[in-house]
Amino acid sequence: MHTLENMKISKKEIIIECSIQLFNQYGFKKVTVEEICDTSNSSKGTFYKHFSNKIDLIIHIVSAFVNEGNERFKNLMKEEIGFEMLVKEVLYLKQDIMGKYTIHFLTDLYESDTLEVQEILNKLHEDSINNSLMMYELGIKQGKINSHVTSDFFLYQLEILDKTRTDPRVIKMYPDFKKRNMVIFNQFFYGLVKRD
Incomplete structure (x- = not known):
C-alpha cells in the first residue's frame, strides 16, 4: 500500500486511497482512524490536518x-x-x-x-x-x-x-x-x- 508514496501524490491523497482500500475490505464502520493512519503511514496529526474525523473523510470520498x-x-x-x-x-x-x-x-x-x-x-x-x-x-x-x-x-x-x-x-x-x-x-x- 505504501507504493502510493512513490507516485508523488499528496499525503491527503494517500490517506484517501488507503481509506478506500480499507473501507472496501471491511466497510467503514469497522475501520478506525488509527488503522487508516497505520495503513497510510500517517500520523494522527496529519490525518486531522486534512479531516476533522472519519465521517468528514467519508463525506469527502x-x-x-x-x-x-x-x-x-x-x-x-x-x-x-x-x-x-x-x-x-x-x-x-x-x-x-x-x-x-x-x-x-x-x-x-x-x-x-x-x-x-x-x-x-x-x-x-x-x-x-x-x-x-x-x-x-x-x-x-x-x-x-x-x-x-x-x-x-x-x-x-x-x-x-x-x-x-x-x-x-x-x-x-x-x-x-x-x-x-x-x-x-x-x-x-x-x-x-x-x-x-
Missing part, C-alpha cells in the same frame, strides 16, 4: 464520486451522441465509478444513519433523477421514446434497469460486465422480440 459522475454526465450531454448511446454510456459511467467500491463500503454507506452521510446520499439521488429527466427529454425530442411513456414511468424503468444490473442472480448469469450491460441495455430498449 462520496462527494468526489458524486462530482465526478455529474461532470462526466455533463460532458456526455455536450457530445450530443444520441439518446441510445447516451443511456449506454451512462451505464458504463455508473459502473466505472461505483465499480471502485465494494459491497462492504456501499452497504455501510447506504445503511448509515449519520445526518451528513444521508444528506450526500440524498444529493446523489436528486442528481440522478435530474440527469435521468434530461435523458428522458432528449429521448422524447429525438423521437426515441414512445410519447405515451411518461417521465415517471421512464424513471421507474431506469430503477428496474439499475437493480437488474446489480442483482446477484443476473451477475451470476452474466458475469462479464460488458455482456451483462449489453443484454440489459437491449432488453431496456427493445424487449424480448428480436429485431433486424
Whole structure:
C-alpha cells in the first residue's frame, strides 16, 4: 500500500486511497482512524490536518464520486451522441465509478444513519433523477421514446434497469460486465422480440 508514496501524490491523497482500500475490505464502520493512519503511514496529526474525523473523510470520498459522475454526465450531454448511446454510456459511467467500491463500503454507506452521510446520499439521488429527466427529454425530442411513456414511468424503468444490473442472480448469469450491460441495455430498449 505504501507504493502510493512513490507516485508523488499528496499525503491527503494517500490517506484517501488507503481509506478506500480499507473501507472496501471491511466497510467503514469497522475501520478506525488509527488503522487508516497505520495503513497510510500517517500520523494522527496529519490525518486531522486534512479531516476533522472519519465521517468528514467519508463525506469527502462520496462527494468526489458524486462530482465526478455529474461532470462526466455533463460532458456526455455536450457530445450530443444520441439518446441510445447516451443511456449506454451512462451505464458504463455508473459502473466505472461505483465499480471502485465494494459491497462492504456501499452497504455501510447506504445503511448509515449519520445526518451528513444521508444528506450526500440524498444529493446523489436528486442528481440522478435530474440527469435521468434530461435523458428522458432528449429521448422524447429525438423521437426515441414512445410519447405515451411518461417521465415517471421512464424513471421507474431506469430503477428496474439499475437493480437488474446489480442483482446477484443476473451477475451470476452474466458475469462479464460488458455482456451483462449489453443484454440489459437491449432488453431496456427493445424487449424480448428480436429485431433486424
